[in-house]
Amino acid sequence: MEQQLALFLNLLIDGISTGCLYALIAIGFSLLWWLADIVHLAHGGVIIAAGYAGHVLISRFAAPLWAACGVALVIAVVLGLSIQRGAYQKLRSQGTGEMGMLTASLGVLICMEYGLAIAFGPEGIQLDAGSARTPLLAGSGLVVDAYTVAVIATTAATFIALIVLMRVTQFGKNMRAVAENHDLANVVGIRVNRVVLGASMLASAVGVPAAVVFLYGRGLQPSDAIHIVLTAAIVAIFGGRGSIIGALIAGLFIGVAESVMVWFFDAGWREAITFSLLYVLLLVRPEGLLGKSPR
C-alpha cells in the first residue's frame, strides 16, 4: 500500500503544480470578462508570444531568467494593450455585438498563432529546467523538486498581489466598480475606458509567469494557443464571475482532478471526464464556485 500512497501523493503534487498553471492563465482572461464582458480569446496568443520572447532571450542571447521575464512582460503588455485599444475598444465604439467581438478575437488569435509559426516554425519550443528538477526529498518516494516549489510560490505571490491590488489600491477599487456596473462607475467619475485598458495590461502581465511555467514544463507551440485560452475560460467559469480566489480554487481543483484521475481511469477518457464535470456544473450551478449570479 505504501507504493500506492506514494503514487497518490505524487499525483496530487503534480496536480497542484498543473492547477497553479491553470489558475495563472485563467485570471488574466477572467479580469477582462468581469470588467468589460470581453471574451478575450486572443489571450492565448499573448501568452504564447510572451513565451517565445522569453525563449529567444534565454536561448539566443543567454540572458538570465529575470531579464527574459522582463522583456516577455513588456511584450505581453504591449500586445494586450494594442489588442484592447486597436480591436476591442474600436469595435465596441462601432457598436459591434457579442459575436462580432468573438469573431474578431478569434481572428486575432489565428493571426498570432500563425505569425509565430511563420517566424519561429511550427514545432514549438522548450527549455530545460536542469538542476531545478532534482528531487528534494530523494529516497522518500515523493517527487518534489525546486521547480514545483517555485511554481507554487509564484502563483501564491501573484494571487496575493492581485487581491491586495483589488482591495487596497484606488485602481483596484475602480476595477471593482466597473465590474459591478459600467454606467454607475461612469456617473461617479471613473474613466471606464482607462480602467479597462489598465486591466488588460494587468491581464497580460499575469500571463507571463504562466508562459514561463509552460516553457520549462511541457513546452509551447503556436497551436497550443486555442487550447490554453479554452482552459482559461473553463477555469474562469468554474471559479465564478468576479472572484479571484474562485479562479485560484477552480484552477487547482481542475488541475488536481486531471492528475488524480489517472489513478482511476484510462488516460484516454480523462479529458472527457473533465468536460462532463464541467457540463454538470453548468447545469446545476452556472454561477460557478464563488461567483455572483450569471449575467
Add this chain to the structure above:
Amino acid sequence: MEYVLHIATIAGIFAILALALDLLVGYGGMISLAAAVFFGIGAYGSALLTKGGMSPTAAMIAGMAASTAISMLIALPAIRVRGIYLLIVTIAVQVVFTIVLQNWRSVTGGDAGISNIAPYSIFGVPLRGPLFTVFVWVSCVAWWGILLWVVRSPFGQVLQALRDDEIGAVSLGKDVVTTKLVAFAVSSAVSAFAGALYAHYSTYVDPHTFNITVSIAVLLMVMLGGAGTLSGAVLGAIVLTLLPEVLKFLPLPPGAAAPLRQLTYGALLVVVVFLRPQGLLGRGATPTPGG
C-alpha cells in the same frame, strides 16, 4: 473539372450546415460551437447503418433522429444559461464527442475511422459525380426554403423575440422552453442531413473531420455572411470554402506558404468584423444575443 466539382460539393454541404447554425445563432441568439457534433452524428450514422445494410435514405433519417435526441443535451442547459456559459457548454459537448469518437473503437473504428462508404443512392440508383453535386445544391435550396418558412412562422417570431428580449417575451407569456428545444432539434437534424451527404461523398469518416476546428469554421461562415439572414450563411459557406483553395494558387514561398495562408484567413476575419460587423449580407447592427 473534378476539382471544381469537389469544391462545389463541399461548399454545398457546408452551406446546409451554415443554414442550420444560422437558425440557432442568428435567429435564436444562442451561440454554439457544437455544429460539428451533429454533422458528425449524421455522417457516422450513415456510415455505420449503410454498412449494416440500411438504405442511405433510411440511414440519413435515422441519423437525423439521433442527432435531434443528442441535441437535447445542449438544449436543456440552454434554457437556463446563455452567452459565454452556453458557449462553454457547447464546447464541452463538442470535445467529449470527439473523444468518444476516438476512444469508442469498437463502434466508431477509433482514430482510423470508417472507410469505403458507398455513394448515396435513391431507390437503388447511385448518385455520383456532377449528379451528386446537383443533388447537394438542390437539397441546400430546399432547406433554405424550409428554414425561411420556419423563421417567418409564429414559432420563428417567438424565437427572434427571445433573441432580442428574453425577459420581455416571457412576460408576454411565450413558451421559452419549447421554443428553444425545437430550435435545437431542427438545427441539429439539418446538420445531420449535411453529415450524411458528406459521408457518402467522401467515402471516409474519421474523428478529425468533426472536431472543434470545423465547428469554429461553420460559426465563422455564419458570422461572415451575416447572422440572421439565411442567405448570408450560404454566402459565408461559399466564401470560406473557396478562400483556402484560392489562396493555394498564390505564388508564396514554400515552407511559409501554408501558415501564411492561415494567417491571411485570420486577418481577413478581423478585417471583415471591422469594416462590416454585421457580415456581408447582414442589415444594421447585429442584435446582441443573450440579452
Add this chain to the structure above:
Amino acid sequence: MTNRRAFIHDFGLIVVASALPTRLFAQAAAGEPRKIGFLMPLTGGAGKLGSMMLEGASLAVDEVNSSGGAGGRPVQIVQEDSQAVAQQGVAGFRKLVDVDKTAVIITGWTAVVSAIAPLASQSKTMLISASTASPAMRGISPYFQSSWMFDDETVKLILPYAKDKLGVKGLAVLTVVSDLGTALAEAVKKDWQRVGGTLAGEEVHQQAETNFRPILLKLLTSKPDAVYLTSPIGRQLAQVVRQARELGYKGIFLSYGAFEDPEVAALGQQADGCYYSSPSFDATGATGAGKVFVDAYQKKYGRLPNVHQANHYDLIYLYKRAADALAKDKKDVDGATLKDYLSANVAQYQGAAGLYRFNYKDGSVLRSSIVKAVQGGKFVKIADLG
C-alpha cells in the same frame, strides 16, 4: 491521359540524345517537367517531419535534374499540405491529380492514405510512401507502395535484442490512442510474451498530450526495465523521455524509427538509453551510396541528414529508375506504367538508406535494419539486425 504532343517531343529528344556522345548530355535536362506530387503535412504538429522529408526529396530532384533528368525530362515536385488529416489530404489529392496532372504522389500518414487510396485506385495514380507505418495499410490499394516497414514487423526486430543484449525483463508500454498506436501496442505485447518477457504495465495517452507526468508516475510504479514508446512524433517522444528522466526514471526506452528526430537528439544526456530499430541508414558511419548522399546533403544544408531524408531521397531515385526505363522503351510514365514496371522489375532496390525488398502484392517492404541509440546528441548504430 496520353498527351501525344509531349510524347512525340520526348521521343524526338531521346532519338537525338542517343545519337550524341554521353558527355554532351550531362547537362541540365530540358523539356516539360515530370511532376511528382508531394502530399504531406507541411504545417501542424507533423509539419516539421514533412518538411524534413521534403528536403531529402528536393536534394534528389536537384541532382537528377542536373544530370539529365528522369526519362530525359526534368523532375518537378508539386507540394500540397495534407496537415496529416483526411479532408486536406483529399483536397490536396484532387488538386494534384486534376489540376497539376501528377501521375505519382509521394504521401504518408494513415489518415491521409486511408482516404486517398480508393481515389488513387480509381484515377490510377501511384502512391509511394516512406511515412506510413500502420499495418492497416497493407493491401489497401494496388496503387499504394510503401518503402517504410509496417510497424508490426519493425516491432519484432528490437524486442529480442532488448531481451538478450540489453537485459530487459519487465517491459512497460506507453500507447498513443490511435489506429497506429493500438496496432503497435498489440504487436509489442504479443511479441514480448513470445520471447519470454514480462509485461510490467501499460498506460494510454491522447495524441495531443504534452503533460505525461501523471501517466508516467503511474506507469513507473511497477519499476520497469524498459518502456516501449508508440508515438510517431519525435517532439512527443522527446517530451516523454525528458519528463520521465525528471521524475527519476533511469531505465531504457525502446521505440521504432520515430526516435530519429532532432528534438530527441537535443535532449543531450537525458536521451542516453534510447534504443530503436531503424532501416540501416547511419549518417555518421555511412558507406557507398549512403555516404554519397550524406556528403551531398551536408553540402547543401550544412547538417547531417536523418533516415527520413534518406528515405525520400531514395524514393525520387526509385522513380527515376522506373522513368528512365519506361522512357527508353518509349512508354509513357504514368501511374499504371510505373506500377507495372516496378512490380515486374524492381523486387529489390539498393538505395542510400540501405536495401529494400518490396512486396508488391500488399504494398509492404522489408528493409535491412539495425539497432541505433542516441548517444551524445547523435544517432549511432549499435548493431545489425538483418
